Amino acid sequence: MRLPLFFILFFSLGLSQVLAQSVEITGTVIDAKSKAPIEFATVKLLDNTNDQMLAGTTTQADGTLLLATESRNFSVEISFMGFITQTFSDLTIQNNRVDLGTIALAEDSKLMDEVVVQGAKSTTEFQLDKRVFNVGQDLSSTGASALDVLNNIPSVNVNIEGQILLRGTGGVQVLINGKPSVLTSDGGNALGTVTADMIERVEVITNPSAKYNAEGTSGIINIVLKKDEKRGVNGSVTLNTGVPNNHSLGFSLNKRTDKFNIFSQLGVGYRTMPEDFETLNRNLIDGSSVQSFGEADKNEKFFNLILGSDYYINDRNVITLSGNYAFEGETENAMTDFSSFNGMNTMLAGWTREESTKATNPKWQYELQYKSDFSDTEDHFLLISAIGSSFAKDQSSEFENLPTFGEGAETERQLADNDFSQAEYTFQADYTRPFGEKFTLETGGQYFINEVKNNYSIADFEDGAWVVIPNLTNDFYYSQKVLGLYGTGAYEGEKFGLKLGLRLENTDLQTELEQTGEENNQNFTNLFPTAHASYKVAKNFSLQGGYSRRISRPRFFDLNPFTNIRNTYNVSTGNPDLLPEYTDSYEITAIFDHALFSLSGSLYHRYITQTVEDVTIAENGINITKPMNIGTNNVTGLEMNGKLTPNDWWSLNADFNFNYFDRTGTYEATPFGFTSNQWSSRLTNKFELPADFTLEVVGAYQSSFQTFQRTNKGYVMADIGVRKKIVKGKAIVNLSVRDVFASRINESDVYSADFSQYSYRQRGRFVTLGISYGFGKGEAMEFSGSKRF
Template sequence: MNRILIWILFFGLGTTSAYSQGIEVTGKVVDAKSQNPIEFATIKLLDEDSGQMIAGTTTLADGTLILSTESKNFSVEVSFIGFISQQIKDIQVVNSKVNLGTIALEEDTQQMNEVVVQAERSTTEFQLDKRVFNVGQDLSSTGASALDVLNNVPSVTVNIEGQILLRGTGGVQVLINGKPSVLTGDGGNALGTLTADMIDRVEVMTNPSAKYNAEGVSGIINIVLKKEDKKGVNGSVSLNTGVPNNHSLGFSLNKRTEKFNLFSQIGVGKRTMPEDFESLNRNLSTGAEVQSVGEVEKNENFFNLILGTDYYFNDRNVITASGNYAFEGESETSSGDFSTYDGQGLRLSGWQRNEETEASNPKWQYEMQFKSDFTEDGDHFLLVSAIGSSFAKDQSSSYINIPTYGDGAQSLEQLSDNDFSQAEYTFQVDYTKPIAEKFTLETGGQYFIQDVKNDYAISDFESGDWVVIPELSNNFFYTQKVLGIYGTGAYEADKFGLKVGLRMENTNIHTLLEETDEENNQAFTNLFPTVHASYKVAKTFSMQGGYSRRISRPRFFDLNPFYNIRNTYSVSTGNPDLLPEYTDSYEVTGILDHSLFSLSASIYHRYITQTVEDVTILEDGINITKPMNIGTNKVTGLEVNGKMTPTDWWSLSADFNYNYFDRSGTYESAPFGFQSNQWTGRLTNKFDLPADFSLELVSDYRSSYQTFQRNISGYAMADIGVRKKIINGKVIVNLSVRDVFASRISESETLNPDFYQYSYRQRGRFVTLGVSYGFGKGEAMEFSGGRRR
């Protein structure tokens, strides 16, 4: 299989030589008034005689364009929504090159007031140190949340527990607008308060530059939120309803004047997430078993509000103040039927365990940012920002055991209380200066403070009173401080680019279990070098390479020894003694961009030390799972992404990722080693149908794989999305069915000489209908709504 994959890669890369001839056309498109670059402007090369389009492209983030043609008799048409199109004739060809220079487009106010047309955006863009995935065309994510959007991004997977993986590996740092956010905490679950209509694009950095925090062994995912800055009043509103309950209302409003840009986003809704579960715990020494089967229903009411303003002192200096308030009110019920069996399979006892959980999760974040541009093009600037955030969780769970069979089943009532609070502060300075036309220097620093307190207690109801269980109750305090400084230098020419950087971070971590006076202090300083290079082999083919060293510090929820006791025979807890993971990451990518199709292929390798994995041990008949540092992990993989447009009404894209694991280490004084592999594939078909209908079909497969103790099953699933544009695109109606065949499962087996454990979870099908409306100069939202973990 490996030979076939490598053959596919090099066959795709080898075809580029056929497209290396012709005339190269370059230029830059800007707003005539502000002189800011215009991204995604449409560039068409038209035959002078017939007027037919010869080639086309869109501009990059800096407004630049590049494309090629065999024809010598053509004109150029430049257009963008809301601006007056320009047509350039009398093209001068010099040495097989055409430089259009800077093309300034004038805003077409009358057109924008009359009609709103949605700009089509390229799905994927490759930059020197990251890939950018534009969200706007994902029809099957109607009613989705940020987690669902991430699950549709190539290289990214989100499992049923809400864990985010990048190329099959955890330890991902998630940012919002390039900075840490209170919404990326809580194990990623707080991202459910971000509705998908708020998201502009997702940036994936498998080898981030030294400019970014070194956190995240597998890389960084940056979620960039929409922020309209066209003058006038702009906005959009969306309404969604679904089965099971997925009801939401989303609203955005922006007003831009000469000095101010006021922006706001609101999301509010209610959702239900049902789940079926099964579990089996078997003691291999005695043959005794505990089996359970049941269902869970989680209900959430959520609210998210973002308010902010930009104030322009002048054309080059702007200050931004923004705030974010999010709230989740949770209620969860669980009912499971438990049975015990002896070594001969005889049922000994049975009981029903019922759970009721209530929780409130308020989250605040506020930010002040100042940017000063020293040049008109914005390439030389200073950026200073300060962010503060707080997150609280007040959760109470009650459990009741009701005997149903046998004398061994006893009545039991338990209570779990969890009072959690977290405060974070980030102070950051970034300075960028071009030294010459092709050289750029960046430097800056960041200071991050995290302060967490968690009071937890588990009690049994005995003789009419609640009695706290001391060994399962404590007050846990956690403090982390990280100081980082960095510097990068970049050289970017027409064909070759090189960027090198170095980041230094000093980390201090302190944990304290107050009741037992268990204290853990960690202090360490690390250097994190990064290197990125690119080379344009031909007009349609380029190569990229990158290296970075990264760290994954234990999160609070990995350290917190709070027990989850939904199943008293299979509990999970954190590990206060957990150490950080380190990784060295290498990558080489080939990118082929032809007018009919695009293809990229990456070969990558990651060497991870102090690897963190969930380890299960058996104590007094109870399986206890907690994260531990277990040896090293060598990951070698191949990733291929391709897109093709066979006709003007049909496009398809495919993503494939294969990686091979080589695990080794020592556990309980005994060495271990094993090899495993996993692969994922996704195929997306999009159809433009008559009467402004669009259809999207997504098929997704995740293979089984092995970890230190577990075998994780694979699954196949499918999503469907339908969209209808009406009233000149101002109103969009979306219908999505996620997990059409209810085949997305989480199934694992834990293998150990002393015990066997089996776990199964399934969520089911989600159907959502949404309507969105864009007004002013805004665009109708593509989708919005709730989350599915």
């Protein structure tokens, strides 16, 4: 617990220097024509003696701005794309404050179709029931996928398998533009085909309101993709290359007219994901063991296309039709050296297991959406949408054991076939009605259908032919239908806000193993209440509180009993009898904002029943891991996020999260209980250097932590990135190194009364060089093809 104390002392010392004689500048920026507030307008403080920038910021969602400086001789410049820039000089300072009042920006009708490159920094804003992370041009995201972007967001972690954790806990529901998406399915980590330049913002919702699907015990992450609506033709092109193989080309093109907005994004590339791994299985009864060392590389060609169009029937009604197609062609090669030892640690046999895997993963999705804005107020609207999606995977893996030492060892060959297909359909309607300026009602419903078929088989090569192993072969069917209805009511005053909601969901879940006739049918109805409150203690200090009840239904890959046999001594499989988790989540957050720094802290508690954890059992010397419902979990945590800008060339962000677990339950008729904790931190430094260079250095730490059977070890890692603007700012060159010291290592130990298991996995260092160019009114953006698994 020394690290948070260090952060507090660091912030205190820095703030005591920069706040001594600060002048605070405030104001509100609006559109001169519509009188609507302008968000993200650029605000610069300029030194009147040499025109150098002293500080800068962007306006908030309500158009307000807040800056501070120690200078007494400055001017303020306010600009926004498509509007005439305004500059304020000869300002009067009263009580160390300058109030610019309301600044009305007029449209610039003579604006030429020239490229505008903005070095936008990522920013976080707090709303009544969520945090919004506006994705800027962060250098650590250069050459990054959506999974890497998520890994740089406070409260979110992505482990080496690609599992997304929120405040250290799984069970996260990931949405695209507020809806389920084939790109967030578990089948192929398709989020790797969504690249950093495609993302406008990420919404982190730790206590979702009743408006959202109740799925996800730890909360919701909503990824909002960019949809450029600038008039005329605009776009960007990006090119990347990297080591290991990470070569990609990205292209976006958009055209906006009075009636239509046509948008498109395209990404193609080739990448390699290497991996080193090690395992040790030990029989604690007789002392025998099996050890393995290996390396693998997955090579992937990918293609991702997004096309869509908005048709404006009139000023109040718009229809959107969009589609997404993604394709991955995979080849994977692995080689593992095995050694077996007796109880005296004498080597008995050795062999090499070679793997060759090929797979194709086509994915597509389409959406039809209609939005009607009512004339009485801007926020009164009806939104209706229908989404269809499909994901398929045709995978074949061939394994061969080649003896290298010992007597009696024979060459063996195995074949694993996996033919998977999934179809999802979502129908949704949402209605929002304000009453005056302070009250808002929301209501709506959603019907979700998910149908999956998986034919899998494992065969041995005997007498010149493949012979199927019956107990490792089956056809698995999965069907889940969820009907949800909700209503919320919100009051937002000048100081106090309150939002209450209730959601009802009926779930119909069915699974069947065709060959063995095993079925698991579940039908249940639940109520999910939510409550959120906020109180503005002062102009720059607010309190928020929230409660929600959540559910985490078994996913297909948790239920599917298909067995992974890369390592025949350590296999993983699903559990068709798995039940859903339920979570009651509570939290309170304090937020302090200042022109030069911001600080937020959250206390939270989650009570989880029917907790799902991976459990390992030993059968005939083979360790089998599958998910099970294991007791209850009480999680209490502290989260702190801070941002400090000591001067106009250096800024830093610090994030800290601590969890305390209290686990109780019964396993195989034996009660158990234990306590554990884990914590993580991230410190990001960004430096604006001469000659339009920008340097970003990110350090992160993940502590060790314990689960029901497993102890997971911690690690320290660092990312670094450099950006340079060229061609008069029309293009950007980026260089990024992720996991600079190749220190992101996943190690774990599993212990039981009669066996133990050690495992080690490492991906290594990734280096990416990219260049981006914007044309029309488009912006140069970072694009990548990197993907985490």
